[in-house]
Amino acid sequence: MTTLPSPLRIEPIAGYSPQIGRLVGMLTYARSTTLKAVEGLTMEELDHLHDGESNSIGALLAHITAVERSYQIMTFEERLLSSNEDERLSTALKLGANGRRLLRTRPLEHYVEELTAARRVTLESLAARDDAWLERTVTSIPRINAHWAWFHVAEDEINHRGQIRWLRARLPKKESTLATGHPTNDER
């Protein structure tokens, strides 16, 4: 995703139906800000727990991927998660104590590769669908439509990016992190 441009415009994008293109613009912009927020973090920083109930930044990145994977299943495959999938994704979806225990000791590249692999599937799947599909009810969750589902994927990512920025501004100070710049007041 780092190679995709993120213009500050929401408008139709070549390769997608017009409405889906606008949504892809939002997803892409959100992702670019997430990647910017974690740029240069070491494994130690990704694993750092601010307090005993915090999620690490690494765990939040794994959560963002897991949310995207689960909505792929629910909207593109039009079914609920199988018990295998639920088991595989649940630690990152639920976070908390299990997340603190299991989602660690991975370098930034691992998390970015997982995010990028998930996003590739999302973009390919969205490119193969049209605006009528986007507005349809999600059969496995009839109270939502596909457009809300994918807005929510971006929205949940942005929510956690806000937390990542906050946590990053409070990582134990090291020479290596000072070089990545000072957070703004807004991010504290």
Place this chain on the structure above:
Amino acid sequence: MTTLPSPLRIEPIAGYSPQIGRLVGMLTYARSTTLKAVEGLTMEELDHLHDGESNSIGALLAHITAVERSYQIMTFEERLLSSNEDERLSTALKLGANGRRLLRTRPLEHYVEELTAARRVTLESLAARDDAWLERTVTSIPRINAHWAWFHVAEDEINHRGQIRWLRARLPKKESTLATGHPTNDER
């Protein structure tokens, strides 16, 4: 805004052009989650500073209103902020030390009224415009279009809502706050 329904669907809404209606759905959903995140907070809780560099939850609510007000000027009035407006909004826009000093001692009702008054102007202004306007370049900031501007208003709110949830889960424990329910792991 608490009285507006927030269905889990993004689709055209009566009273708005189709594209603007979808955007209004996102703005309304985001706002409903912000209001939910601060429900029942006392003035003391709204003013609480998690650490010496934190923004209080109250200050973040004031920030959300100030961002919306500034984008109203830039997109609906098609101009940059006047020096008077900049002076009036800058504490809430910039947060930090001045925000910690000045954005406090207001009850929840104050922040909610400010949010609601700003949103009323946004919705009235969007209802008076059409989808062609939404895609146009913002003349005062030519690198963005109006659709991105209003996506960004929701996006910035969601970012800070993520921080509000995190901060709320760590407020000093009081009997009165226990009644509002336990945060999920995801919110920690």
